[in-house]
Amino acid sequence: MAAGGLAPTGVTKERAELYQGRVTLYVIIACVVAAVGGSIFGYDIGISGGVTSMDGFLKEFFHSVYINKQHAHESNYCKYDNQGLAAFTSSLYFAGLVASLVASPVTRKYGRRASIICGGLSFLVGAGVNAGAQNLAMLLFGRIMLGVGIGFGNQAVPLYLSEMAPTHLRGALNMMFQVATTLGIFTANMVNYGTQKLEPWGWRLSLGLAAIPALLMTVGGFLLPETPNSLIERGSKVRGRKILERIRGTDNVDAEFEDMVDASELANSIKHPFRNILRKRNRPQLVMAICMPAFQILTGINSILFYAPVLFQSMGFGGDAALYSSALTGAVLAGSTFISIALVDRLGRRVLLISGGIQMIVCQVIVAIILGLKFGNNQELSKGYSILVVTVICLFVLAFGWSWGPLGWTVPSEIFPLETRSAGQGITVAVNLLFTFIIAQCFLAMLCHFKFGIFLFFAGWITVMTVFVYFFLPETKGVPIEEMIFLWRKHWFWKKIIPEYPEVEENQTV
Numbered sequence: 001m002a003a004g005g006l007a008p009t010g011v012t013k014e015r016a017e018l019y020q021g022r023v024t025l026y027v028i029i030a031c032v033v034a035a036v037g038g039s040i041f042g043y044d045i046g047i048s049g050g051v052t053s054m055d056g057f058l059k060e061f062f063h064s065v066y067i068n069k070q071h072a073h074e075s076n077y078c079k080y081d082n083q084g085l086a087a088f089t090s091s092l093y094f095a096g097l098v099a100s101l102v103a104s105p106v107t108r109k110y111g112r113r114a115s116i117i118c119g120g121l122s123f124l125v126g127a128g129v130n131a132g133a134q135n136l137a138m139l140l141f142g143r144i145m146l147g148v149g150i151g152f153g154n155q156a157v158p159l160y161l162s163e164m165a166p167t168h169l170r171g172a173l174n175m176m177f178q179v180a181t182t183l184g185i186f187t188a189n190m191v192n193y194g195t196q197k198l199e200p201w202g203w204r205l206s207l208g209l210a211a212i213p214a215l216l217m218t219v220g221g222f223l224l225p226e227t228p229n230s231l232i233e234r235g236s237k238v239r240g241r242k243i244l245e246r247i248r249g250t251d252n253v254d255a256e257f258e259d260m261v262d263a264s265e266l267a268n269s270i271k272h273p274f275r276n277i278l279r280k281r282n283r284p285q286l287v288m289a290i291c292m293p294a295f296q297i298l299t300g301i302n303s304i305l306f307y308a309p310v311l312f313q314s315m316g317f318g319g320d321a322a323l324y325s326s327a328l329t330g331a332v333l334a335g336s337t338f339i340s341i342a343l344v345d346r347l348g349r350r351v352l353l354i355s356g357g358i359q360m361i362v363c364q365v366i367v368a369i370i371l372g373l374k375f376g377n378n379q380e381l382s383k384g385y386s387i388l389v390v391t392v393i394c395l396f397v398l399a400f401g402w403s404w405g406p407l408g409w410t411v412p413s414e415i416f417p418l419e420t421r422s423a424g425q426g427i428t429v430a431v432n433l434l435f436t437f438i439i440a441q442c443f444l445a446m447l448c449h450f451k452f453g454i455f456l457f458f459a460g461w462i463t464v465m466t467v468f469v470y471f472f473l474p475e476t477k478g479v480p481i482e483e484m485i486f487l488w489r490k491h492w493f494w495k496k497i498i499p500e501y502p503e504v505e506e507n508q509t510v
Contacts, residue, residue, distance in 0.1 A: 019167060019256050019480065027164055027173075027247040033220035034164075035176030036159035037116060039213040040123050041150055042184025045305045046330055047206050049088045050192025056200030060137055061088070077105035077447035083441070085137070090440035091140050092147040094415045097433040099151025104274075104426030107156050111230045112163070113221050115156035117407060120218030123149030124211055132206030146210070147433075153217065154429045158413035159421060163227035164247060167480045171344035171410055175337060178406035182337045185305060186211060186330035193327050228257075231263040233418060257483035260418075267419035277420045277427070281485075284494040288473070289412050289424050293432035295465035296408030300458030300489020302436055303443045304329065304393060312390075325390050332394045336401025346476040349407055350469060357466030363396035371452035406467075408432075414476060415484050 051057050058066035065082045099122075107115040126145030133139040157177050165173035191209055195202030228247070231240035240260065244253050270276045277286055312325045340352060367389060374385050409428075414426035446454050474491045476484065488494040 005136065009446045015161065022249045023166060023169060024247055024249040027166070030092075030164055030247070031161055031173045031176050033156050033216075033224055034160045035180040036213060036216045036220055037119065038177040038180030038208070039152040039187070040217060041185035042181035042186075043213055044146060044150070044184075044324075045181075045187045045302065046185035046188025047192065047210065048210075049305065049326060050189065050196065051203045051206050052085055052088065054192075054196050054199070054206075057203040057210065058085075059200065061139060067161040074422050082444065086320070086449045087158055088139065088143065088443050090437045092150065093433045093437035093440055095144040095147025096149075096151035096154070097147075097430050099148040100155050100426055100429035100433060103110075103155035103429075103446040104422045106235070107159065107425070108153070108422035111226045111234065111437060113226050114157045114161040115152045116160065116224070117218060117221035119149045119152030119381070120214050120216075120221055121149075121215035122146075122152065124218065127214055129207055130210070131204050133204075133207075134499055141486045151429065151433065153184070154432070155206035155422075155425055158409050158428075159425050160224075160227055162413045162481060163229040166248065168478060169345055170414060170481070171477065172341045174410045174413060175341045175344065177409055179334070179337050179341070182330070182334035182401060182405070186269055186327070186334045189327035189330035191322065206417075213290060229264070229418060229421075232257075232260045235266050237261065237428055251437065253466050256480075259480065261483045263418035266417070267421075270419045274423045277423050280498050282417070282420055282424075283490045284421070284491070284495050285412075285415050285417075285424055285484075286427070288415055289427045290431050291468060292408050292412050292434050293428050295461070295468070296404050297432060297435035297439055297463065298461040299400055299404050300455070300461075301397070302364065302407070302439055302441075303454070303458070304397065307335075327451045328390065329394055329397045331403070333401045336398045337406055340402040340406045344410070345477060348475045349411055349448040349456070350473060350475050352403045353407055353469045353473070356399040357462050357469070358397050359399035360404075361459050361462045361466070363399065363463065366392050367396075368452045368455035368459070371455070375452070402452075411473070411476060416481075416482055417485060419483065422435075464468055 034220060053063075062082060062085050068082075076389070084247060104427050106118065122145050124315050126142045126147075129138060129142030131142075131144060133142060154493065158174065160172045161177055162170060188206070191206050193488060195206045225243050225246075226239075228240040231237075241253065241257055244257055244260070245251055249257070276282065312321070345351060366416060370385055370389055370392075374382070412428040413425060443454075446457070447491040451456060473489050474494075475485065479487050485498075488498055
């Protein structure tokens with residue numbers, strides 16, 4: 001049992017209406033600096049596809065793919081099918097998966113800033129090694145170091161943003177992570193468009209420039225304040241309250257501070273958050289931590305973002321046209337995130353997720369029909385159909401950018417009680433990176449075997465996830481993080497699973 005005879009129960013009553021405060025310049029600056037961590041994730045997603053389509057890179061590390069690329073008789077869908085090339089992209093995400101599990105206890109024990117700094121430093125090392133790679137081993141080692149950086153960054157940054165933001169604007173400010181991610185993707189696409197003309201060494205510049213967002217993330221980590229939640233959880237209640245007063249712009253923070261203290265007492269009674277997260281009390285959050293990031297990747301978005309130039313070249317676009325088209329999709333993704341920021345705290349999470357899902361299903365089916373009817377071996381799409389395919393893919397990316405892109409991170413980061421928050425975010429990041437790794441490693445082979453059916457495959461998954469949101473995800477708009485438990489107790493399905501009140505055995509030290 002926890003100290004004192006009676007186990008702490010966490011937040012036991014709703015005090016959201018008593019929360020005071022406003023959006024201060026201090027919290028906006030802190031959130032912007034923290035969200036730069038997302039640009040690291042985005043830059044690498046965008047840079048990989050362009051680099052793997054550059055002749056200089058393929059000649060040096062994947063000569064067989066370069067030869068296949070030149071063969072006119074090669075299947076349009078299979079010319080890039082090479083597991084070594086796929087490993088270049090996917091190795092980063094496997095390393096990130098492992099690192100995210102290490103990052104969770106670091107984030108909880110040493111704070112959100114510590115993980116942000118660790119992530120930035122690791123990414124700096126990886127960018128330098130990749131830029132100077134002389135063989136495949138160096139190339140993969142650099143990718144692994146980048147993965148460690150992403151594992152730590154993706155663990156800490158969404159948590160940091162959720163805890164710093166005031167409740168009524170948490171969705172919008174949390175999406176700064178996704179904005180930075182999409183801007184990183186767009187920047188990478190534009191960099192690739194320029195460096196592909198610098199043969200045979202342009203790819204080195206593309207990979208090396210990842211050091212810029214990594215440096216920003218590292219420096220920002222040293223300058224940022226720690227979140228009040230983390231300080232209170234680690235016993236610094238006085239400092240935590242001072243930071244809370246500063247970021248809310250008022251001394252009247254009693255209600256929010258009391259919620260944080262109650263939550264921290266329960267958090268500190270739990271020695272093993274990963275074990276505790278399996279209890280019935282946390283069952284709905286655990287399901288969301290697994291399903292939301294998995295569904296985000298199963299939209300198929302990463303296949304388009306990783307391999308956009310490869311995909312467009314497979315469809316018959318020239319090298320310049322392929323990179324230009326991928327840059328266009330990156331720009332659309334970056335712009336669409338601002339739609340979500342404007343609407344997420346007005347319309348709510350569910351409306352955006354469901355409407356985005358429906359639009360993505362329609363787009364995937366249209367692309368599959370066009371490719372199925374008009375595109376085969378030794379064929380190129382006509383100019384009219386090529387423009388139509390790019391347009392529909394942009395509409396797909398637009399829908400993702402206002403729905404599953406930002407909300408796939410926002411929802412899991414805001415639903416966990418403090419005692420399992422780091423563990424929950426660790427699971428979210430690990431699942432995201434696991435599915436990212438699987439898709440990155442398998443996509444080229446899937447494209448070769450499924451052909452146009454690959455788009456129907458993803459459309460099927462989007463249908464599943466849209467139905468899932470409709471039935472199982474309650475609206476989290478405007479609900480304080482520390483009071484999220486009351487939301488699950490009112491939901492038609494989850495109230496049947498979780499206890500109406502915290503059970504004594506659930507608050508024991510486990």
